[in-house]
Amino acid sequence: MGMLKEFKEFAMRGNVMDLAIGIILGAAFSLIVNSVVNDLFMPIVGKAIGDMDFSNLYIPLSEEVPAGLALEEARKLGAVFAWGNFVTVLINFLILAFIIFLVIRSMNKLMRKKAAAPSVPPAPTKEEVLLTEMRDALNKLVAK
Numbered sequence: 001m002g003m004l005k006e007f008k009e010f011a012m013r014g015n016v017m018d019l020a021i022g023i024i025l026g027a028a029f030s031l032i033v034n035s036v037v038n039d040l041f042m043p044i045v046g047k048a049i050g051d052m053d054f055s056n057l058y059i060p061l062s063e064e065v066p067a068g069l070a071l072e073e074a075r076k077l078g079a080v081f082a083w084g085n086f087v088t089v090l091i092n093f094l095i096l097a098f099i100i101f102l103v104i105r106s107m108n109k110l111m112r113k114k115a116a117a118p119s120v121p122p123a124p125t126k127e128e129v130l131l132t133e134m135r136d137a138l139n140k141l142v143a144k
Contacts (some may be wrong), residue, residue: 030096037092057084 010016038055046052056071062078074080124132 033092033096033099037088037095041091041095042088052084054084054088057087058082 042054046054058071058074059081060067060074060078061081064078065074065080066077069077071080071082071085075082
């Protein structure tokens, strides 16, 4: 029973929960980046270089794979060198890495501003003011 309680404490600690939330958000963000690359960026690149669909560009490595098939169909028939898919994944990675760089850069700027801002000491409490007045009055009596 002690091990179960210890595991529950570990799992409910803030760092583990933050990590779980980060992984879930990262997976959702990855879907967005995939859509940006596959649905927005790659069609424009393909159109610019002559109506090419990068996701279906490959070199057959097996004699059983005829040229001109869609990548998934070609993979069913034999080995293929899917360089177009690799280019798409590489662009995906570069966009994701750049976005993460921008986020971390912004966070670092915020942290530097926070560290550079001088902290204003809090105003003294009523008790501190009263004690200071009492100390000053006692010092005047002792000095006489």
